[in-house]
Amino acid sequence: MSHSDLxxxxxxxxRTPEPLVRAINSIKAQQGVGCPHVLxxxxxxxxxxxxxxxxxxxxxxxxxxxxxxxxxxxxxxxxVALDHLPESTRYVAFxxxxxxxxxxxxxxxxxxxxQGYDFYFSNYQRSDWPQDRFSQMKLNxxxxxxxxxxxxxxxxxxxxxxxVMGQQMIKTSSVVYRWTAxxxxxxxxxxxxxxxxxxxLRALRKVNHAGFCFQVELEMGEGVNISQGGGWGELRSxxxxxxxxxxxxxxxxxxxxxxxxxxxCRENIHKIRQDFVAGLLHRLRRREGLPMDYWARYTRLDPLxxxxxxxxxxxxxxxxx
Numbered sequence: 001m002s003h004s005d006l007x008x009x010x011x012x013x014x015r016t017p018e019p020l021v022r023a024i025n026s027i028k029a030q031q032g033v034g035c036p037h038v039l040x041x042x043x044x045x046x047x048x049x050x051x052x053x054x055x056x057x058x059x060x061x062x063x064x065x066x067x068x069x070x071x072x073x074x075x076x077x078x079x080v081a082l083d084h085l086p087e088s089t090r091y092v093a094f095x096x097x098x099x100x101x102x103x104x105x106x107x108x109x110x111x112x113x114x115q116g117y118d119f120y121f122s123n124y125q126r127s128d129w130p131q132d133r134f135s136q137m138k139l140n141x142x143x144x145x146x147x148x149x150x151x152x153x154x155x156x157x158x159x160x161x162x163x164v165m166g167q168q169m170i171k172t173s174s175v176v177y178r179w180t181a182x183x184x185x186x187x188x189x190x191x192x193x194x195x196x197x198x199x200x201l202r203a204l205r206k207v208n209h210a211g212f213c214f215q216v217e218l219e220m221g222e223g224v225n226i227s228q229g230g231g232w233g234e235l236r237s238x239x240x241x242x243x244x245x246x247x248x249x250x251x252x253x254x255x256x257x258x259x260x261x262x263x264x265c266r267e268n269i270h271k272i273r274q275d276f277v278a279g280l281l282h283r284l285r286r287r288e289g290l291p292m293d294y295w296a297r298y299t300r301l302d303p304l305x306x307x308x309x310x311x312x313x314x315x316x317x318x319x320x321x
Contacts, residue, residue: 005090006036006106006176011077012097013045017052019098019221024057024064026100032107036093038064039081044071075187075195082186085179092179098221099173104151105217109176112153112211118181119203119210122174122217132216137167141214152214160204164197165251166264172196174218181207188254193240194247198254233282238294241279245272245301269302277308 008027014020020040027038042049050068053060067080078094085092091113093106109120125132145155163169182203187195204210248265255261276298283290298305 004034004037004086005088006033006093006110007085007089007091007179008036008038008093008095009078009081010038010040010095010097011043011074011081012040012049013043013071013074013077014097015046017047017056020049020052021056022100022221023095023097026102027095029103030101030106031103033110035063036106037086037089039084040064040066040097041077041081042066042068043073043077044069073189073192075189075191079186079189089179091176093176094172096173096221100219100221101173102215102217102219104215105174105213106176108151108153108213108215108217111151112147112213113176113178115147115211117155117209117211118178118207120176120212121170121200121210122213123215124171124174124218124220125216126220127222133168133171134214137163137169139169139214144212147211154212154214156210156212160201160210161258161260162264164200164204165261166268168197170197170200171218171220173220175200177203178207188250191243191247191250193243194251197247198251201255201258233279233286233288235291235294237279238276238290238298241272241276242294242298242301245269245298248272249301273302273305273308276302276305 010020010023012020024038027036030036040049040053048068049066053064053066057064065084065086067084069077069080072080074096082092091110093109095101105122108122112120123132123134129136141154144157147153147155160169185199185203185206187199189195191198248268251265252258252262280290
């Protein structure tokens, strides 16, 4: 069965060839479906995608389309791909260049979408996690509509706000959706983190039905990933805090009708504030300080962070033996 009406979107920015090779091989290893069209957007990667494709996938032009552009970030790269889909596209699947699918991912997705559902996602896991994501969030299958018990396919029942925004239920590389149902939805390019969650909530508010698979169909990789890494007190951890803060500050403006969202945002902003002050004190004890641009950007986003400082200092003093 051919599925040239299904396009797989891969934004690419890596320093080694292995992640992309594994990602493409996982597409080629899909069972129960024909080979989809693959659209790779090389986002000014340090290692060009073209050289990897030429070396590892001779004749790739028959099923892979490559777009090369100046760096716009993951959101911008995905949006460029969505703006250049083949006219035959009916379904879009996302796959990050360091992730891999299990062999039945697309088969399960198309089974769900063929039953009138417009949006599909699956369970996922990292190799260093003790549990898969759905188990971590204690997803109760009895609360959802069973579509195929053998394949563990379900129709999602309930509100998606907390699972999507608060529990990271949906990972980008697990998503397949009906393009004709959501042709105008795009990723917000001003966000470095959380741009995918904005897409999912926008999409799920527009469609009538979403389905998912409880099986782990996505193995997350460890290539270049802006949302991962950064040990306690390291500068990268502060950059991630700032980008997360930008996300939670932006969400109420992006979704003014979501009445439960402001409280969720306040809770997360408070947690980030505590982590920021604790990390700052950790660096000051080591006489490392923090670059001025970090101070400036964080303070612009959260000018009240100073209010947490006395409490955190007292707590640290109380923790001393």
